[in-house]
Amino acid sequence: MILERIPAGIYAVNCFVLACKDTKKACVIDPGGDAEEILNYIKKNDLDLAFILLTHAHGDHIGGIPKIKEKIDIPVLVHEDDGYMLSDGNKNLSNLMSGPNVEIVADRLLKDGESIELGNLKLQIIHTPGHTRGSICIKVDNILFTGDTLFANSIGRTDLEGGSFEKIIDSIKRKLLVMDDNIKVLPGHGPMSTIGIERLNNPFINK
Numbered sequence: 001m002i003l004e005r006i007p008a009g010i011y012a013v014n015c016f017v018l019a020c021k022d023t024k025k026a027c028v029i030d031p032g033g034d035a036e037e038i039l040n041y042i043k044k045n046d047l048d049l050a051f052i053l054l055t056h057a058h059g060d061h062i063g064g065i066p067k068i069k070e071k072i073d074i075p076v077l078v079h080e081d082d083g084y085m086l087s088d089g090n091k092n093l094s095n096l097m098s099g100p101n102v103e104i105v106a107d108r109l110l111k112d113g114e115s116i117e118l119g120n121l122k123l124q125i126i127h128t129p130g131h132t133r134g135s136i137c138i139k140v141d142n143i144l145f146t147g148d149t150l151f152a153n154s155i156g157r158t159d160l161e162g163g164s165f166e167k168i169i170d171s172i173k174r175k176l177l178v179m180d181d182n183i184k185v186l187p188g189h190g191p192m193s194t195i196g197i198e199r200l201n202n203p204f205i206n207k
Contacts, residue, residue, distance in 0.1 A: 001121060001141065002026070004041055005186075009033025010098055011060040014188055016145060019047050020119025027118055029053050029138065029145055030188060031064030033099055038064060039071055050118060051108075054078040055147025055188060056135040057085035058160070059094030062102045075107030077116070079127060082134025082162070083109050091161050110136065126175055130168020131156035137176065143184045144195070150176060150185060152193035155204045172205060 001021055008015035013032030019025060026047035031038055042049050051074050052065060065076060078086050083106050089095035094102040110116075112127035124139040131148045135156070138145040148156035150172055158165040181196025198205065 001143075002045070002047070003143070006034065006038055006041065008038070009060055009063045012189065013060050014186065014190075015064070016186065017041055017047070018118065018121070018123075018140065019045075020121045023119030024048050025050050025119035025121075027051050027053050027123075028064075028068065030055055030061040030147065031068055032061050033063040035064040035067035035071075039068060049074055052076045053116075053123070053138065054082070054086070055138065055145060055149075056132040057082040057092050058132065058148070059089075059092045059097045059099070059102060061147070061188065062086065062092065062094065062104070063097070063099035065102060065104060066100055076104055077108045077110055078106045079125070079134035079136045080109035080111060081127075081129065082132055085132065085134070085161060093160070112136075128168070128171035128175055129162075130158060130164050130166075130171045132160070132162035134162070135168075135171075139179075139183075142180075142182060143186060144176070144179065145186050146176070147188040150198060150202075151187045151189060152185070152191045152198070153202055154190075155202070156188075169204065177205070 002019035009032035089101040116123040
């Protein structure tokens with residue numbers, strides 16, 4: 001597995017380039033901005049970019065999509081419950097941010113439990129509503145990309161479009177905390193963690 005974190009956009013979203021080491025097939029998770037830096041990494045490492053995968057459709061996670069698609073016409077994947085947000089700059093809030101107003105029709109709408117092949121890697125889609133209706137986490141081997149659902153010692157906001165505090169807590173407890181303690185948590189913002197650390201120390205979970 002090839003994995004690179006690129007802090008992207010004015011909100012320093014954790015954008016990840018994930019690739020299969022054997023086939024060089026790659027995807028970009030949450031390109032919040034800095035499209036040129038993302039594309040330069042792809043080119044420098046001779047990766048074959050297959051698709052853009054979104055943990056959710058808020059503006060700070062999608063700002064780099066237009067410029068990436070200008071260079072490489074690849075599909076954009078988002079959960080079916082966030083498709084409406086991705087296509088509406090008012091709902092995804094991109095029109096309120098300093099970057100581009102992003103309104104894109106998703107090429108593929110994902111469902112809970114889907115498995116996406118990326119070369120020899122299998123990406124498991126886990127629907128975790130709460131930050132948005134269509135928020136997802138993505139599990140690959142012992143790595144869990146949690147977007148804005150679960151942070152190190154915190155959780156995502158629930159006061160924006162599609163948010164629900166009750167749902168995000170339910171998603172975390174019922175779908176994430178059932179995983180092994182050693183699963184690495186790579187969130188949409190801030191430092192990485194593990195399921196075990198969050199199970200013990202996250203104040204939102206342990207209330």
